[in-house]
Amino acid sequence: MSHAGMVGSAGALGQALLAHLRGDALVRGVFGDVPRVLDEVGGAKPLYPYMVIARHEVVPAHGCEVQIEDHVIDLHIMTRWAGRNGAREAMGDVLSVLENADMSLEGHKLVWCYVAFSDVLSLRDGQTFKGVVRLKLRTTPLQ
Structure with a gap:
């Protein structure tokens, strides 16, 4: 598979993940009616709490006549609440x-999606906390 195919799966997965999270009422209850669920944080940080896709790694894992990509996605949940x-x-x-x-x-x-790891860290400022969620996912192109 070409590099372009891997970029395509990453883009499609990123869009689907953002749509899934932003469309959920529980997520909107935490991150706002227009949810602060982002694929990147630009210059100015958004209001707290917010969530961002901090990392998205794609590794080809092709098999016999099967094209597969394994993805590792890290979500960071940034909050100063409670x-x-x-x-x-x-x-x-x-x-x-x-x-x-x-x-x-x-x-x-x-193909599958599961949570591989989660943790909460305190940042140096003593008022900001970061929740880290690591997802492992597998995709295959539609034929």
Whole structure:
């Protein structure tokens, strides 16, 4: 498969993940009616809390006549609300939305998606907490 095919699966998966998260009422309850669920953070940081796709790695894992890409996506949940417990609560809501994620990808099929890791970290300023959720996903192109 060409490099362009891998970029296509990453783009399709990123769009599907953002749409899935932004479309959920639980996520909107945490991150606002126009959810602050972003694919990147530009110069000025958004209002807290917000979530961003911090990393998206794609590794080809092709088999016999099967084209497969394995994805690792890190979500960062940034909050200054209710300390570590507030960050855990926000992360718990995100995890529940991702638990049985049924996402439709343009030109690709999502084979599986699971949470590989989650944690809450306190940042140096003492008031900001970062929830980290690592997803592992597998896609294959539609034939």
